[in-house]
Amino acid sequence: MNTQLKFSAKIVAAALVASAAFVSLNASAVDGTANADATVVTALTVVENTRMNFGSFTNAAGVISMDTTGSRMNGVPTALLGGAAGGTAGQVTVNGSANATYTVSGTGGNLNAGGATNLVLSNIAFADAAAGSVGTIGAGGTQVLKVGGDLDVPAGAPAGTYTGTYTVTVNYN
């Protein structure tokens, strides 16, 4: 009799647990939880550090190329005054989100000395100043780029100091 009583007590407990489980499942719905995320990145900005400078040259028709290391090459017959080292490549700093990749492109323009003659700047090119790959923001949130381009000198361009602008466009990938 004693044994049977114990057994019954266990069954009662089990039945109570089962009923409780049944009641709670009916009373509350089943839910699922998900994580949600978003990443806000710093806007890209470009700051000019060094002006691109094609240096001095004669006014015979020709194209002067400034490569991204700052070395000049001339298309004859234009003569470069000061040799290959007589100019300076441009330099810009791109600020953005660390390690993000982006595209960069350049648009040239006209260099003018106040007269009717324009020296046309085109083929804007970029190189990473630290010899890395162009288009990746460094761990510190910046990438420094050297900028080169081609300058088209028309025959008989009046002597003077020609200035103009080029545009650098950056976009996150």
Place this chain on the structure above:
Amino acid sequence: MRFLKPLLLCLFFLGLARAAHAQPMVMNTQSLSFGKFVATSGGSVTIAPAGFRTATGGVEVLNANTGNPAEFVVSDNDPLNASQAYILTLPADGTVSLTNGIASMAVSNFTSDPADTGMLTAGSQTIRVGATLSVQPGQAPGAYSGTFSIIINYQ
């Protein structure tokens, strides 16, 4: 006491059967991600249940990280529930936000596919959930995170 034992046993097994019958499982198989974007003057980013991301205002999204909807799988291995109809409840507006330190962004307008109600097919249903993220002007850069829950009720 002799009559009590069979009665209790019956109650016990009835309870087990009913409990199994009433229990779907909801598994989260993919997070909701709004991807990467630049806040600028603020606006919103919306992820559709189908996965499309759209932005409004000054928000500029990055193509490298497009985000994705959350994905849940509702399942029930009881053959009796193979075609069970259910009601889906999504989070109410004002209840979910993503935070990054003291900065936060509200998540609202939850949408899903299938919407609101559905029916298990062969005891299972995949539910994709999207929402709209509100981005303040100059929202602080950083990684924001949070959680949300959906509720499944059998009809």
